[in-house]
Amino acid sequence: MIFLKKKSILPVFVFWYALTINAFGQNIQVLATVDRNQITLEDSIQLSITIKGSQNTPPPELPSLPNFRITSRGTSSSTQIVNMERSISITHNYRLTPMNIGQFKIGPARIRVNKNVYLTKPINIFVKKSTAPIQTGNRPVFLESTASKKEAYIGEQLIYSFKLFYRVEAKNFDLNMPFGASHFQKEELGKAKSYQSVVNGIQYHVQEVSVALFPIKPGKAEIPSATLELDIYHRPQNRPNGGPFSQFFNDPFFSQGTRAEHKILRTKPISIKVLPLPEKGKPKGFKNIIGNFNIIANLGKDDLEVGDTTTLTITVSGNGNLRGVSFPEPDLKKLFKIYPDQPEFNQAVIGNQITGKKVFKFALVPLKPGAVKLPAFTLFYFDPIIKDYRKAQTHPIEVNVRPSSSQETLNLVQSNSLDNIIAKPKIETLAEDILPLHTTLDDFNNINTKINTSTILEFTFPTIFFLICAFIIQQKKRLTTDTAFYRSQKAYKTASQKLESLMHSKNIDSKGFASELSEILREYIGDKLNMKGKAITAVEVEYKLKKLDYQTNQVNITRNLLEKCDTLQYAPESFENYQELLNETQALIKSLEKNS
Amino acid sequence: MNKSIVSFFFLIGLIYHTPTSLAGNFASEIATANDLYAKSKFQQAADSYESLIQRGVNNGYLYYNLGNTYIRLGKIGPAILNYIHAKKLIPRNENLRANLNFAIQQTQDKIPPPAHNALSTFFFWVNDLNINENINLAIVVNLIFWVILTAWFYFRSEFLRLARNSFLALLLLAFVSIGVKLHLESNLKIGVVLAKKVDVKSGFDLSNITLFQLHEGALVTITDERPGWLEVGLNTKQKGWVRKNIIGT
Numbered sequence: 001m002i003f004l005k006k007k008s009i010l011p012v013f014v015f016w017y018a019l020t021i022n023a024f025g026q027n028i029q030v031l032a033t034v035d036r037n038q039i040t041l042e043d044s045i046q047l048s049i050t051i052k053g054s055q056n057t058p059p060p061e062l063p064s065l066p067n068f069r070i071t072s073r074g075t076s077s078s079t080q081i082v083n084m085e086r087s088i089s090i091t092h093n094y095r096l097t098p099m100n101i102g103q104f105k106i107g108p109a110r111i112r113v114n115k116n117v118y119l120t121k122p123i124n125i126f127v128k129k130s131t132a133p134i135q136t137g138n139r140p141v142f143l144e145s146t147a148s149k150k151e152a153y154i155g156e157q158l159i160y161s162f163k164l165f166y167r168v169e170a171k172n173f174d175l176n177m178p179f180g181a182s183h184f185q186k187e188e189l190g191k192a193k194s195y196q197s198v199v200n201g202i203q204y205h206v207q208e209v210s211v212a213l214f215p216i217k218p219g220k221a222e223i224p225s226a227t228l229e230l231d232i233y234h235r236p237q238n239r240p241n242g243g244p245f246s247q248f249f250n251d252p253f254f255s256q257g258t259r260a261e262h263k264i265l266r267t268k269p270i271s272i273k274v275l276p277l278p279e280k281g282k283p284k285g286f287k288n289i290i291g292n293f294n295i296i297a298n299l300g301k302d303d304l305e306v307g308d309t310t311t312l313t314i315t316v317s318g319n320g321n322l323r324g325v326s327f328p329e330p331d332l333k334k335l336f337k338i339y340p341d342q343p344e345f346n347q348a349v350i351g352n353q354i355t356g357k358k359v360f361k362f363a364l365v366p367l368k369p370g371a372v373k374l375p376a377f378t379l380f381y382f383d384p385i386i387k388d389y390r391k392a393q394t395h396p397i398e399v400n401v402r403p404s405s406s407q408e409t410l411n412l413v414q415s416n417s418l419d420n421i422i423a424k425p426k427i428e429t430l431a432e433d434i435l436p437l438h439t440t441l442d443d444f445n446n447i448n449t450k451i452n453t454s455t456i457l458e459f460t461f462p463t464i465f466f467l468i469c470a471f472i473i474q475q476k477k478r479l480t481t482d483t484a485f486y487r488s489q490k491a492y493k494t495a496s497q498k499l500e501s502l503m504h505s506k507n508i509d510s511k512g513f514a515s516e517l518s519e520i521l522r523e524y525i526g527d528k529l530n531m532k533g534k535a536i537t538a539v540e541v542e543y544k545l546k547k548l549d550y551q552t553n554q555v556n557i558t559r560n561l562l563e564k565c566d567t568l569q570y571a572p573e574s575f576e577n578y579q580e581l582l583n584e585t586q587a588l589i590k591s592l593e594k595n596s
Numbered sequence: 597m598n599k600s601i602v603s604f605f606f607l608i609g610l611i612y613h614t615p616t617s618l619a620g621n622f623a624s625e626i627a628t629a630n631d632l633y634a635k636s637k638f639q640q641a642a643d644s645y646e647s648l649i650q651r652g653v654n655n656g657y658l659y660y661n662l663g664n665t666y667i668r669l670g671k672i673g674p675a676i677l678n679y680i681h682a683k684k685l686i687p688r689n690e691n692l693r694a695n696l697n698f699a700i701q702q703t704q705d706k707i708p709p710p711a712h713n714a715l716s717t718f719f720f721w722v723n724d725l726n727i728n729e730n731i732n733l734a735i736v737v738n739l740i741f742w743v744i745l746t747a748w749f750y751f752r753s754e755f756l757r758l759a760r761n762s763f764l765a766l767l768l769l770a771f772v773s774i775g776v777k778l779h780l781e782s783n784l785k786i787g788v789v790l791a792k793k794v795d796v797k798s799g800f801d802l803s804n805i806t807l808f809q810l811h812e813g814a815l816v817t818i819t820d821e822r823p824g825w826l827e828v829g830l831n832t833k834q835k836g837w838v839r840k841n842i843i844g845t
Binding site: 058059061062064065066068069070072094099176177178179180181182186188224227432433434435436437438439440441443444445446447448449451455458459462463465466469470473 | 622623625626627628630633634636638639640643644646647650651652653654655656657658660661664667668669670671685691694695698699701704727728731734735738739741742743745746749750
C-alpha cells in the first residue's frame with residue numbers, strides 16, 4: 001500500500017522537479033516599458049518593469065527621477081506552462097506623473113537577483129505643455145483657483161478657493177492643495193460645495209473647496225499651484241439612451257466602450273502681496289489681532305458679601321482669527337482673590353468669513369467690604385477695512401461688597417509664598433511650528449531588519465567559544481588532579497621521545513637494545529593502563545588489553561613483540577635487525593594510541 | 597600559533613562586523629531634497645524623498661523629513677503616516693516626538709497614538725528601542741554572558757558567579773524583549789486616515805450604516821482585514837470598517 005502511494009507520488013514529484021529545474025534554470029531577463037513616451041503635463045505614464053525567470057526578487061531600484069512623481073501601482077505575476085516548459089515573470093508597475101516639461105530620460109532600473117545585478121534599458125520621454133486651449137470653454141474638465149485679495153495685511157483673512165469644473169463622468173479624485181505653509185496659517189472653512197454653473201454657454205458640475213488663509217510674514221507670498229489627479233470616463237456618443245436599466249448599465253463597469261483616462265490638472269500659483277501692519281498709531285499692548293471685534297463684560301452678582309463667589313465673564317466676538325486674544329488677570333489682588341478659568345473658544349464659518357467667540361472667566365472672592373469699581377478690559381485690534389487700529393473696551397462694573405453675615409472670622413488672605421513674590425514671567429506662545437529637517441547625511445543609512453545568518457552566527461559564536469574554552473580548561477584541570485589521566489595523556493609523547501632517543505643511540509648491543517625497547521613498550525602500556533609498567537609480563541598485558549576491548553590483532557602483536565624483546569635479551573645473537581623491530585614498536589604504539 | 601590567533605580574531609571581526617549600506621549612494625539626493633525644502637519647494641522635496649522610499653531606502657530620518665515636508669504642504673494624513681513609520685526606526689528622537697504631537701494637534705479628531713497595552717507597559721524599554729537595537733542589545737549581553745561563564749569556569753569566584761547569574765537573567769530578558777517587540781510590531785498595526793473624511797461602516801460593504809466619521813490624520817488601530825476593507829478601532833467600543841485605500845499603513 002505504501003509502495004503504491006509512493007508510486008503515485010513519484011510522477012508528481014518528477015513533474016514538479018522538472019518544472020522547478022526549468023524555472024531555476026531559466027535566464028533572468030529584465031524589461032522596462034512605458035505605455036507611451038510623448039505626454040503632456042496633464043497626463044501620466046505607466047512604467048512597467050518585468051522580471052522574467054524569477055518571482056522572488058526584491059523590488060527594482062528605480063533611477064533618480066526628479067522630474068516625475070512616482071506612485072507604485074502594485075505588481076502582477078504570471079506563470080505559464082507550455083510543453084512542460086515553465087516560464088514565470090513578475091511585473092512591477094509605477095505611475096510617473098510629470099512635474100516639468102522637456103525631454104527626460106528614465107535611466108536604467110536595477111534589479112538584484114542572486115547577487116547579480118540586471119539593468120533595464122533607458123527610455124526617453126517627451127513632456128510638453130497641455131495641448132488643450134488655455135481658455136476654459138469647451139474643455140471636459142478644468143480647474144480654477146482664486147484668492148479673495150491680491151494684497152493683504154499680516155493676519156488678515158484671505159479666502160483661497162479651488163474649483164473643479166467637469167461635464168464628463170469623473171472619479172477617483174486626489175486633490176493636493178498646498179497653501180504655502182511658510183507664508184500662511186490655514187483654517188478650514190467647512191465641507192466642499194457642489195453646484196452647477198454655466199461657462200461660455202456650457203453647463204458644468206462644480207466642486208468648490210475654500211480655506212481661510214492668514215499671512216504670517218510681510219513680503220511677496222505665493223500660494224503654490226494645486227494639483228488634482230482624477231480619472232475621467234469617455235463614453236461612446238452613439239450609445240442608445242433610455243430604458244429602465246440604462247442608468248445601471250451606464251456604469252463604467254458595464255460599459256465596454258467606455259474609455260478611462262487618468263489626468264493631472266494644475267492651477268496657476270497665486271501671488272499675494274503681504275503688507276506689514278502700519279507702525280503709525282500702533283497702540284501699546286497690541287497683540288496682532290486683525291479683524292473686527294466686540295468685547296462685553298458681565299458679572300454674576302454685583303451685590304455680595306465678603307467670602308461669596310461671583311464670576312466675571314469677558315466675551316470677545318467678531319470676524320477674524322481670535323486664537324491669539326488673551327487677557328491678564330485684572331489688578332484686584334488686594335480686594336479679591338482671583339481664580340482664572342481656561343478660556344472657551346468657538347469658531348464658526350458664516351459665508352466665507354470666520355466668526356469667532358472667546359470667553360474668559362474669572363471667579364472672584366471679595367476679601368474686604370466696600371464699593372469697588374472693576375476696571376475696564378481693553379482689546380486693541382487692526383481693522384483691515386479702515387486700515388487703522390481700533391479699540392474695543394468694556395464698561396466699568398460697580399460691585400457692592402458687604403461685610404460677612406457669618407460670625408466666623410474669615411481667613412481669606414492672599415498667598416504670600418515665595419512663588420508669588422518671585423513670580424515666574426509668563427511667556428506667551430505666539431505660534432507653534434514643527435522642528436526642522438534632519439540634515440546629518442551620515443545618519444541616512446539604509447536600515448534592514450537584522451534577522452539573518454549573520455545574526456545567528458553572532459549569537460552562536462560565543463557558545464562555541466565557551467565550549468572550546470571549557471574543554472581546554474577541563475583537560476588542564478584533570479591533568480593536575482587525575483594521575484591515571486595524566487599518565488595516559490603523556491604516555492604516547494614519552495614513548496615517542498624514548499623511541500627517538502633509542503633510534504639515535506650508538507654503541508648499543510642487541511641485549512641492551514631489546515631491554516630498552518621492552519621497557520619503553522611496557523612503560524607505555526603501564527602508563528595507559530595506570531600500572532607499574534616495568535614489572536608487567538606479556539601475559540598480563542594480553543589479559544588487560546583484552547579486558548579493555550582492544551582489537552585481538554593489536555593484543556597479539558603486543559604480546560609477540562614483548563616476547564620477541566624478551567627472547568632477544570636472553571639470546572642476543574639471534575636478532576640483528578634493530579630498525580625493523582623499532583618500526584614495529586612505533587607502529588604498535590601508534591595503533592594502541594588511536595584505540596585508547 | 598600567532599597565525600591561528602590572528603585568524604581567530606579575524607573570524608570574530610567578520611562575524612561581528614555588520615555591513616551597512618552607507619548613505620553614499622543617496623547622500624546627494626537627500627541633500628538635494630533638503631535644499632528644495634529649504635527653498636520652500638516642498639512638493640519637489642516630497643517627490644524626491646518619496647522616490648528614495650519607492651526605491652527601497654528604509655531610514656527613520658528620511659521618513660521624518662518627508663513627514664515635515666507634508667506638514668508644509670498641508671497634508672496632515674501623509675505627514676502623520678510618515679512620522680509613524682519614522683517612529684519605528686528612530687523611536688527616541690525628540691524632534692520626531694514633538695512634530696508628531698504637533699501634527700496630531702492639527703487634525704480635526706486629535707486622536708493620540710494608541711496607548712501602551714499591559715505587555716508594552718511591562719516591557720517599557722522595548723518601546724524606546726527599534727528591532728535592530730533590541731537584537732544588538734541581546735547580542736552584546738549574550739557575548740558578555742558567555743565570556744563571564746568562561747571566566748567563571750576557570751576561576752570560580754563569588755563575584756563571577758553573581759555576574760554570571762545576573763547576565764543570564766539579562767540575556768533571558770533580552771530574548772523575551774525581542775519576542776515582545778516582534779509581537780507588538782506584527783499585532784499592533786496602526787493606520788492613518790488619508791482622506792479628508794471617512795465614514796466608518798458597521799460592515800465591509802457600503803450599504804452598511806455609518807457608525808462614526810473620522811477625518812484626515814486620525815490614528816486608528818487595524819484589527820482585521822477583508823478584501824478591500826479594514827476593520828479599524830479607536831478603542832474597544834468604537835470599531836468599524838473602512839475602505840482599505842484611504843487608510844495608510
